[in-house]
Amino acid sequence: MGLIKETLALMRKDLVLEWRGKYALSGILLYVFSTVFIIYTSFDEVEPKAWNTLFWVVLLFASISAIVKSFVQENSPRQLYYYSLTNPIAVILSKTLYNIGLLMVVSLLTWACFALMAGNAVKDNSQFFLALFLGSVGLSITFTFVAAIAGKADHSATLQAIMSFPLVLPILLTLIRLSANALRLEQDSSISDDIAILAGIDLLSLGMALLLFPFLWRE
Amino acid sequence: MKNHWWKALGVIILLYTFTAGMLLPLKPGIVAVNPSAVRTGDTVTLSVQGYNTFFTQSKTPVRAWLKLDEQRALAAKDIEVISDNALRVSFDIPAHLPVSRRVQDFTLLLDNDVDGASVLPSALLVTQDSIQPERGEALWANSPITDLHEKSGITFPFRNILAETIRNTYFHVALWFAMLFLFIGGVISSVRYLANNDLNADYRAQAQTTVGLIFGLLGLITGIIWARNTWGAGYKFWNLREVDVKQAMTMVALFVYLAYFVLRMAFEDAERKARLSAVYNIFAFVALIPLIYVVPRLTDSLHPGSGGNPALGGEDLDNTMRMIFYPAIIGWTLLGFWMAQLYYRLIKAQMRVDEG
Numbered sequence: 332m333g334l335i336k337e338t339l340a341l342m343r344k345d346l347v348l349e350w351r352g353k354y355a356l357s358g359i360l361l362y363v364f365s366t367v368f369i370i371y372t373s374f375d376e377v378e379p380k381a382w383n384t385l386f387w388v389v390l391l392f393a394s395i396s397a398i399v400k401s402f403v404q405e406n407s408p409r410q411l412y413y414y415s416l417t418n419p420i421a422v423i424l425s426k427t428l429y430n431i432g433l434l435m436v437v438s439l440l441t442w443a444c445f446a447l448m449a450g451n452a453v454k455d456n457s458q459f460f461l462a463l464f465l466g467s468v469g470l471s472i473t474f475t476f477v478a479a480i481a482g483k484a485d486h487s488a489t490l491q492a493i494m495s496f497p498l499v500l501p502i503l504l505t506l507i508r509l510s511a512n513a514l515r516l517e518q519d520s521s522i523s524d525d526i527a528i529l530a531g532i533d534l535l536s537l538g539m540a541l542l543l544f545p546f547l548w549r550e
Numbered sequence: 551m552k553n554h555w556w557k558a559l560g561v562i563i564l565l566y567t568f569t570a571g572m573l574l575p576l577k578p579g580i581v582a583v584n585p586s587a588v589r590t591g592d593t594v595t596l597s598v599q600g601y602n603t604f605f606t607q608s609k610t611p612v613r614a615w616l617k618l619d620e621q622r623a624l625a626a627k628d629i630e631v632i633s634d635n636a637l638r639v640s641f642d643i644p645a646h647l648p649v650s651r652r653v654q655d656f657t658l659l660l661d662n663d664v665d666g667a668s669v670l671p672s673a674l675l676v677t678q679d680s681i682q683p684e685r686g687e688a689l690w691a692n693s694p695i696t697d698l699h700e701k702s703g704i705t706f707p708f709r710n711i712l713a714e715t716i717r718n719t720y721f722h723v724a725l726w727f728a729m730l731f732l733f734i735g736g737v738i739s740s741v742r743y744l745a746n747n748d749l750n751a752d753y754r755a756q757a758q759t760t761v762g763l764i765f766g767l768l769g770l771i772t773g774i775i776w777a778r779n780t781w782g783a784g785y786k787f788w789n790l791r792e793v794d795v796k797q798a799m800t801m802v803a804l805f806v807y808l809a810y811f812v813l814r815m816a817f818e819d820a821e822r823k824a825r826l827s828a829v830y831n832i833f834a835f836v837a838l839i840p841l842i843y844v845v846p847r848l849t850d851s852l853h854p855g856s857g858g859n860p861a862l863g864g865e866d867l868d869n870t871m872r873m874i875f876y877p878a879i880i881g882w883t884l885l886g887f888w889m890a891q892l893y894y895r896l897i898k899a900q901m902r903v904d905e906g
Binding site for chain 2: 473476477480483484490493494496497498500504505528531532535536540543546547
């Protein structure tokens with residue numbers, strides 16, 4: 332069970348680093364808060380349809396800036412150190428799991444910000460939080476993997492954005508549909524298909540990430 | 551010649567596609583009917599405009615029906631042939647229709663022994679003054695549609711909105727398939743790079759992806775022109791809610807592969823560039839596959855295959871079209887791989903020059 336142990340140890344390290352710096356989470360929180368404030372001041376009243384779109388756009392940008400740093404902060408000597416010490420699968424798994432947790436916190440905070448300032452448009456809580464959960468999982472798998480690629484370049488933030496936006500499009504389209512249903516913007520009985528598609532996408536991209544990451548790691 | 555036969559084959563197939571696809575005529579069809587809306591109780595005279603029809607050359611008189619449904623149809627009272635492409639048809643519309651709708655649409659059906667049968671769905675809208683289905687049943691003079699002729703000779707189907715633009719199938723759709731095959735080729739080359747660490751495989755992936763991108767752009771442009779001609783200028787090709795799977799996947803694939811090239815530009819070192827872009831190429835290709843399931847669920851689109859629009863398969867792609875459409879896919883794919891091979895050699899030569 333070396334893999335699980337290594338993964339947990341690496342996650343703990345990320346958590347401790349974050350706790351000491353409190354840099355990522357506070358930065359994201361400030362970003363979300365100021366964006367929602369702008370939305371709140373420019374719209375007199377946020378209609379459910381706009382609420383739905385704006386929520387996911389804000390969350391998309393918040394999560395991309397939360398995740399882009401995951402590999403940049405690891406400088407190359409430290410990466411070499413991990414390389415000699417651990418299994419590459421443990422590295423990507425720990426980063427992905429850590430980012431899933433981070434994104435869930437970020438998405439709950441975004442939702443809280445929206446509910447506080449723009450009003451809570453959610454009608455079906457369980458469906459909406461299921462969408463948040465599946466969305467956080469899917470976005471963090473793809474973003475983490477792309478961050479591993481983009482982290483090797485100099486302008487990683489730009490590269491991260493242009494590489495990952497088209498890739499998360501299937502997830503995002505399904506998420507917006509799912510949450511439109513949770514906001515009662517549309518009624519659809521086949522919503523379980525959307526959940527299955529989302530879970531399928533999450534599993535597919537996780538599998539690809541685990542399969543391909545060792546090739547990135549080798550250099 | 552042993553290694554180059556497929557290039558010649560591609561060119562021959564494409565020449566065949568161009569010639570047959572552009573020169574074969576369309577089946578006769580009905581373009582327009584005037585007036586297109588009448589009231590009950592009148593004797594209406596419709597001027598019918600045919601396309602590729604030969605009304606004057608028919609040995610038996612031209613016959614016409616207004617079809618209500620599979621069982622019920624009205625026969626024409628009088629038919630006057632004006633020219634090969636123009637007819638005047640009179641119908642006695644009864645005072646009441648056997649339906650409980652105020653406005654009923656009728657399909658116009660023409661038949662003669664040269665052109666065979668041609669159909670215009672919803673050609674005539676009839677408005678009832680009062681709705682009395684029982685009296686309509688009594689007044690209805692049914693004349694079943696029988697003994698339709700078949701058009702002889704090789705033709706493409708006539709579709710009402712598409713008309714001559716149906717030939718774009720051999721370009722727009724075939725280019726899209728060729729693009730897909732080129733991208734798959736690129737992914738296979740990327741996998742081979744990761745397996746063997748052979749830089750040539752990476753150059754091949756780059757070349758195939760570039761040509762695939764060009765084909766995708768051409769497919770998008772032909773699609774935009776086609777959509778403007780058939781669905782009107784108001785059609786927004788960039789609106790994902792109106793876009794279908796193929797169009798959406800092309801758009802997203804364009805973004806993904808543009809990012810692929812930006813990624814390649816970001817690295818100087820050839821090995822590093824090759825490794826990272828190969829990994830991204832594979833991941834991106836797999837990540838886009840779910841779009842096939844996601845996009846059709848968004849909403850009905852105008853594109854073939856959804857919301858009652860004609861699509862590949864069924865009666866819309868008839869056997870004549872298949873004889874050209876499938877070769878067109880093969881021809882474009884072969885041409886694409888030929889282009890990719892030439893570009894691959896160019897990249898290799900460029901590398902050699904750069905190394906001095």
